[in-house]
Amino acid sequence: MPTLARGERRRLADLLIAAGPDAPTLCTGWTTRDLAAHLVLRERRMDAAAGIRIRALAARTARVQAQYAARPYEELVRLFREGPPRLSPFALPGADEAANTVEYFVHAEDVRRAGDWEPQAVAPALAEALWARLPMLARLEAGRKSPVRLVLLRSDGGRAEAGPEDAGYVEVTGEPGELALFAFGRGARAQVRVAGAEEAVAALRAALPLPPEEL
Template identity: 40%
Template sequence: MADPLFDAIERKRLANLLDELGPDAPTLLDPWTTRDLASHLVLREHDLIAAPGLVIPGAWSRFAERRRNALAHRDFSWLVDTIRSGPPRGFFRINWVRRLPNLNEFFVHHEDVRRANGLAPRANSPAMDAALWRNVSFAPWLLARRLRDTGLELEWAGTGKTLRVRRGKPAARIVGLPGELLLYLFGRQRAARVDVNGPACAIEAVGRAQFGM
């Protein structure tokens, strides 16, 4: 039952790192800086009108980006304090939201900042790894929907636990710890510490694919 707290842990760690690095540090989301990322996180939870534009393309997405740019001009300390203060009342405090999208959001963006600034992958607790594997297992086909011409399996390194994402032959298998697999599925392929195994054509197909939302 401690799972819902992992999003709060990642939120706090990310806020502390943002404070430490300041507003102009790089992220994996080049050309975004830490200021851009902080404004994105504030908009996601606090701008009910613009937030859907983070996932809906077109005019709504452009509207959300204008609102995010406006937030990015706010004081950086205010942005970080708003993130640290936790989710506002309502949707983002619902238990399943904390366990799934919020944990994914704060874990992945925490790593966006860490790894862009030379910090190595972390050794997560067994409970954290279990929570991340659960999230990896939740509709991974959505994040891999642009993959073509190959099947895909995921394997939690060192455990033998596997998950079939896409049927098909030939098939590739991505092997890594749960956090690394999550990063890969969310489009951070270059940063994720994983092994991609299988026939050469399947590995090439995975390498060409655009993963993520």
């Protein structure tokens, strides 16, 4: 059954193949090969994936990821395209859609926007799914790093907030996909508008990437 996560998985796999194994990505220090290895590890080696979030376990995660990265690139992309193995938690009903829709959208843009790129429309159903997940994800991602209150405004209406409540605030306006990219630290390549007091914007700029035209 087609789902948004499966659609983004296919798109990301296609972008990885088109880019080749040595292309840059927006993931600092990672080539497309590194990103492909990360994606395979994340859903096929749960025993080693904890280091993605837990710093104390990051060394083991890096070792296992390097082992995957040593495999043929086409094999890595094929494994990712096939989806999680039967015993992976991501194979549970609904888990792929809940955990990977935003993940794969962001990583697809990590590949697409690392070089020359042009704006690309996001399907309405995907845009709504990204927006629905944005409040929680903004609190977990950008909100943890921001020194100011983030007011995320959807271009056609809608509002989400994250970050400390006892500080100045900055408004970040854009389409759902662009706001998701901003929330995940890709603000330098996101089409968002930033507005707020000069001091608040400067503090945000020191903590999170913002579009060059806003600096």
